[in-house]
Amino acid sequence: MQLYESAMNLPDADRKLFLRLYHPLLIYVNKKHKILKILNHPRDLSGKDLEDIEKLKEKLYSSPDLIDSFIRENPEGFSAEELEIVSGWRHFVKGRFYIVRFLKDHVEEKSRPYISSEGQIAQNIPAS
Numbered sequence: 001m002q003l004y005e006s007a008m009n010l011p012d013a014d015r016k017l018f019l020r021l022y023h024p025l026l027i028y029v030n031k032k033h034k035i036l037k038i039l040n041h042p043r044d045l046s047g048k049d050l051e052d053i054e055k056l057k058e059k060l061y062s063s064p065d066l067i068d069s070f071i072r073e074n075p076e077g078f079s080a081e082e083l084e085i086v087s088g089w090r091h092f093v094k095g096r097f098y099i100v101r102f103l104k105d106h107v108e109e110k111s112r113p114y115i116s117s118e119g120q121i122a123q124n125i126p127a128s
Contacts, residue, residue: 017085021085023045026042027044067087
């Protein structure tokens with residue numbers, strides 16, 4: 001099973017783009033904090049347990065400034081457009097929820113309360 005495949009309902013091209021950008025970010029987190037051994041390339045993630053991947057994600061979510069340093073260093077040589085996508089992840093919302101509909105200035109969701117990247121419990125997320 002592809003990592004995250006069951007957790008997302010994105011069009012195939014968007015899913016591939018997300019993984020192409022997100023996996024190098026996780027590798028970057030690991031290089032900075034040495035969380036997992038033998039993890040040097042995005043392809044190395046496919047052999048890791050989901051619990052190990054979760055450790056990387058938790059470090060990223062607890063230190064969102066890693067996104068800024070990843071963008072500044074740009075270790076993968078991403079284009080300006082790709083870096084802009086990664087930059088948008090600074091406004092992540094952590095938790096499990098379902099987007100019900102997109103409106104002009106926010107997104108309606110259905111879930112248990114979740115924590116935003118600013119540590120606030122929220123029921124609606126601003127649309128980006």
